[in-house]
Amino acid sequence: MNWEAEVIRKKDDLIKDTQSFLQIESVLDEEGGKEGKPFGEKVDDALQYMLKKGEDEGFTVKNVDGYAGHIEYGKGEDIVGVLCHVDVVPAGDGWTTPPFSADIRENKIFARGAIDDKGPTMAAFYALKILKDSGLQLSKKIRMIIGTDEESDWRCVDHYFKHEAMPQIGFAPDADFPIIHAEKGIIDATLSFTYQQTADHPRYTLKQFTSGMRLNMVPDEAAATVTAAQEHGAESLKTAFEAYLANHKLSGEVKNTADGLHFTLKGVSVHAMEPAHGTNAGIHMANFLCGHELDEHGLAFTSQINALFDQDTRGQKLGIACKDDISGDLTLNVGTIRYKQNEEAKLGLNVRYPVTADGKDVKKGIESIKGASLLKFEDSPPHHVSKDHPLVKTLQRVYEEQTGDPATLIAIGGGTYARSLEAGVAFGPLFPGRPDCAHQKDEYIEIDDLLRAAALYAQAMYELAK
Template identity: 55%
Template sequence: MGNINWLEEVEKRKDSLIKDTQEFLQINSVLNEEEASPETPFGKGIEEALQYLLHKGEADGFLTKNVDHYAGHIEHGQGEELVGILCHVDVVPEGDGWTDEPFSATIRDGKIFARGAMDDKGPTMAAYYALKIVKELDLPLSKRVRIIIGTDEESNWQCVEHYFKHEEMPTMGFAPDADFPIIYAEKGIGDIQLGLDFKGEKPSSNVTLLTFESGRRLNMVPDHAKASLEVTEGMDKITHAFNEYISEKGIEGGYTKEGNALYLNIKGVSAHAMEPDNGTNAGYHLADFLYSLGLDASGASYVGFISEKLAFDSRGKKLKINFHDEITDDLTINTGVFRYDRAASVGTLGVNIRFPVTCDTKESEEQLRKEAVSYGFDVNKFNVSPAHHVPQDHELIQTLRKIYEEQTGDKAELLSIGGGTYARSLEAGVAFGPLFPGREDVAHQKDEHIFIEDLIKATAIYAQAIYELAK
């Protein structure tokens, strides 16, 4: 086979690649549990996105399969071995503060703006076009290549769990769902739920916390928080202190008063939980302020634990669970969901911890329980997806390294991340793009976008990767 100019092949299909990417991004594929049914287990929008890809694959002559609406695949090639490209069509909630509508897929300044542009619908379309190019060039393959389409990556990974119960495991593969050059190690991911043990005491303060709410997902830094209080004395003093607090911290917030009721709200900045310091946790700020008010006992326990053990400490030092290794760097911690309702005796915290490869998660769990109990909390759930690590000398890594260096002219450094990609579903799987070095990581943030130039470059890299791994 003569030398193929992969970038040139993508350029020939540039207009249709952009058009299809926009159409795909215009589908609101956020999890909607209220719409769950056997045909739409994660909601109608996610099912629509899955069907969009499968129908496109069928129209282009690929072998396609819908696996009980939990996942699907698009396949090309022949042979005993299988190369997997693991993608997902679900996206995180859009959040607030967008310049354009989050699902408009507006093109501006050479970028496509939409929730999912980077994570992971833009890269999924790049992988699809890469496979389409290999097929249209009629390149001989000795292995099958399968784009595996997940639908629940941003939540509980039920999709791949279900898929691999019914379908074969690829020999090797990659997930276009993180950074270039190559991510060969991923931290363990812990989803933890803490619950406050209410004692049922009567209000013992002039200020009673009635409700507190912040965040929607464990893997996102909350960008909004609100609380309601019953204030029997000192209302003006509290509102004055609140104005001083938000001014001092340089954040946005506001309040309204209705008789003895006071409603507070604070705005933060959303970010991916793998690096909480890229965002501003609105829940932390609101709890930190409330802790200074001398609340009722249950309210004080709730915000006290947040303020003293969680707030503004992304490395877990306050909890004494901080850890570092040379492969995957620091342990990180993000509180993504806060719910408190005094009337219902509900006080929960949803915490996301990213564990380095060599960290003993059992020790971390024991220490967290010890700290939580001292504030009246129980650890109700502690689920961990183990860390993932592929040896540097593996055939997969060596092949992808060569391709990246050939196409970019840059050295293919091996990276580790705190995020979790579908690559960890494979014994030999790595994350491979789409974020190029030097680009801002805007996944899970307002005005998420992908550079059209990068979409094209990534497609070319993926096309060569598919061919080299399966030829």
């Protein structure tokens, strides 16, 4: 079968449906969660959108308590899983056009979730539709499993697999082509800090300091409010901040407010799998603040951030740095900072460690931070499928047949739903040489790549389930 030709026949509908899907602002809403809609109205809207499309096409559809759902085609005892998600990270600022407008420019669809993961989800759905419309006979079920909390805590798949069967093999269209067969372990840790109080007569007092929205994103903005003991001190701090921005080629501003001097600093957000590619606004703000005569607690907190994390995304200062030949270096991202005078001092860390490393060793390093208490710790172990596994071999053959390029195997620091399966890999949608714009402003998917991915997914599903 000419898979590419089948996709082209459905091109206009695929683009239209992808745009409609992307226009749903499916960001986690913890406060708006309720029974049947645990992650908020908009996330549920996106789940319902996909399930309704499945129903309209005559597929077998199931909603598992609003946590996840599936769209299924085929018969047989065994299941081939295609694991997708409809939730997206917050849009952030600085977009050329509204982040959920899904407008088309230069043959690209721009929207939060375009590449991660709503565009690929729609491509996978159209691949399933091609199989059904073609009447091809399968000996296994193909089940698109649609999660709703992938960008946070994976509560969706945890709940889903307590109630539904685990596929024997499968792939997640949520990373890179050709094939990702190894994913680093992922640790999320939240730390609280306490400092001993002594007599203190500061020149400046740190009232509040915040940065970051998610642990798996490098923060692109930080804000701090500081009061000065004397008026000339305020002017001096303003001048120092402007010099810091200029020296580090950063943007930001400082304003006089009723609460004191309010500082904002802009960074560059990227996915936490490689924080060195971004600019962590929170680390820079701490670096600036700790260079001045702050109150004791404010100075201790910002100094500790600076000492442990400034210009170190590999955990060397914590003593947790490690690497292997399969998956490379451990990476470390300070994803969130929360400080309020006399109330809280917290850090949120995201660590991605190699497939041959032990998460217990990383935990020991984090627990060794002076003055810190571990409030929350979650460890998703590494995932690795052998290069000789039939799943890997089949996907390699499909990729090479359609693209003519070698299907090299990749290891990543990101975590995809593939690790939910004993035999699962990530398969696209980002083609080699394309910039990775996931979790960044002006996220997009190339329309040509959306079509190519749909063709690859259609053949992959068929070869795995025939």
